[in-house]
Amino acid sequence: MTAVIGLYVGLWAAAAPRSFYDTFPGLGSVWVAVDGPYNEHLVRDVGTLYVGLAAASVVAAASHRADGGRVIGVAWLVFSIPHLTYHLAHLDGFTVRDVVGQVVALSATVVLAAPLVAPVRPTGRKTP
Template identity: 55%
Template sequence: MSMFARRILLGVTAAIGVYVGLWAAVWPTGFYDAFPGFGRIWVAVDGPFNEHLIRDVGALYLGLAVASIAAAFARDAAAARVVGVAWTVFGLPHLLYHVTKLGGMATVDAIGNVVSLGGNLALGILLMLPGPRETIDEKEDV
């Protein structure tokens, strides 16, 4: 994968991190009541409001966003792969949890939840992959 393609993926992960992170960290009640937006509600169906937990999730997403942004400015692919590991380590248990808690959601919300969280996980996995001519010991040109 070229550095250009990696930077696009890093931009997407950064945007996801900023969208979820700022909303949850700064407006936890609004996040609880209305995430992901567009008239859908995914968080409130999973249990009572917990400001501490929601703000922590926001901080986690903001941390991942900052790591994605920093990796986009790195001169080689190693930083992007490390960020991919972080998104994957977060994304897999996050997806697995939510897949088991879809019962209280409308079908469209359950599908949207699985697709969005699966997409986040896929982005992390893609960022971890070496390019076609890249090995672990080689650096990719900028």
């Protein structure tokens, strides 16, 4: 699921930064333009960061190894916790719908990544 989030946000921001800035997340809400002047470089960089996290998520999932999941979980948390923290402190000017939407959307990557860094429970099976 983190890969889907990363691709949605990342491909949009990287490929169409002005559209992303003006209309993200869509459906009548605008979250990015409220926070300051347009900066194409910054929007594209954030987009490619999300695409990179999505790509690493796909590789980790395909590896079927706990250490791969743990590494990508740490990467998502290192990005997502400060990102969420910033937005929690900057909710002025948003409608209640957009506040709820931002908190839920930005918390999702933390919630999805946290179990990936949890210790692996022994299964009783030995791997070759």
